Amino acid sequence: MRKDSESNGLSRRRLLAGVGAGGMALAGAMIVVRDVSAQAIQPGAHLEVLNKAVGGKQPQAGKVRIRMPEIAENGNTVPITVAVDSPMTGQDFVKAVHVVTDNNPRPELMSVFFTPLSGKAEVSTRIRLAQTMNVIAYAEMSDGSLWSGRAEAKVTIGGCGG
Amino acid sequence: MSSARIRLPASIKKGETVEVKTLITHTMESGQRRDSAGAVIPRKILNKFACTYNGKDVIRADWASAISANPYFSFYVVAAESGTLEFTWTDDDGTVTKESAKLTVA
Known part of the structure; x- marks a missing residue:
């Protein structure tokens, strides 16, 4: 059988x-x-946003850590922490971190611009996730190198209103 | 109107890297929702955040509509000296909300 x-x-x-x-x-x-009122989700739109932010450069995987709950019950407010490994000195620091999602009606999430005065390249906030998806971040360093990281959150109740 | 709250550690040593927590009331209307008549509710969010420390840039952020209502944002600053942290949030309509906090090093 x-x-x-x-x-x-x-x-x-x-x-x-x-x-x-x-x-x-x-x-x-x-x-x-x-979401027919707004726009349908464009696959790959999140990569376009990232490419535009960093001028088409390709990142290496690593140095960027994204922390989210593995299962987010309420997609309206999902806590997220993005941290980049860097000494954050005047010579060696993180210039910017661009964060996107791959399955929201709009892919943009935030761009954060650090200075050596930040001391630590880490930020936390709360975000909306319409459904289960990946969050992807690119970090631009002061030496010109580009690093990427990603994390997935499973969402039980979506957070786009409507 | 928006009202903001800032939280710093209770005691700070000179040169320490400290976490700054910020919270501001705002609906962060995403532009994805419809009202009961079926019309799209226009987007109205805080799209920029910035913090300076004694006039020097610490951090800036561009926010999109996926940032939750009543945005919470925390970050770090090197407490090199006593001084003032100044915070600004910019609304889609151009309104700027300002807040400041005294940072005193021991």
């Missing part, structure tokens, strides 16, 4: 995965309908 179904390419695992994907697609469709 099991062998048969597997030879058909229809194992239990695959079947469940398929149902899961279908569910996701349905949830996506519902959100598009709800």
